[in-house]
Amino acid sequence: MAKSQETWNKKEKEKARQKKKEEKDKKKEERRANPTSGGLDNMIAYVDENGNLSDTPPDLTKKVKIKAEDIEIGVPMRVAEAEPDPNRTGTVTFFDTSKGYGFIRDQESQESVFSHINGHLEAIQEGNKVTFRMERGLKGMNAVDVKVVR
Numbered sequence: 001m002a003k004s005q006e007t008w009n010k011k012e013k014e015k016a017r018q019k020k021k022e023e024k025d026k027k028k029e030e031r032r033a034n035p036t037s038g039g040l041d042n043m044i045a046y047v048d049e050n051g052n053l054s055d056t057p058p059d060l061t062k063k064v065k066i067k068a069e070d071i072e073i074g075v076p077m078r079v080a081e082a083e084p085d086p087n088r089t090g091t092v093t094f095f096d097t098s099k100g101y102g103f104i105r106d107q108e109s110q111e112s113v114f115s116h117i118n119g120h121l122e123a124i125q126e127g128n129k130v131t132f133r134m135e136r137g138l139k140g141m142n143a144v145d146v147k148v149v150r
Helices: 008-033
Strands: 087-096 101-106 112-116 129-137 140-148
Touching: 087 112, 112 129
Parallel strands: 112 140
Antiparallel strands: 087 101, 087 129, 101 112, 129 140
């Protein structure tokens, strides 16, 4: 005689499923018998002056008028900045004549700017006061058209 394919665990799962279905049907019948009053009024939500949701209408005395022109959407327009003077002055802090490069400390920004001998109009030494023009190089700003101030 063959054994039944239904095990105890399968029977328990089927009972639980049937019980859950009965409870669901029971709740459904209760909702039909006792509908909640209000309908749409219970579903409305309001936004207060702080942007939070609430179930009470906002206080109209706190209402603030805003002009549509004052609302900025997106990135604000860039204000044209004045072009900095391309001719700068500074002091040579380091210069290696054998390798042909050095650094000039800018007088305005106090930052160090790389300088190569190819960008010099005359020979310079450490401690010289110079005028130069800034130019973007591969690794940052470079000093070009370097002249000694006399």
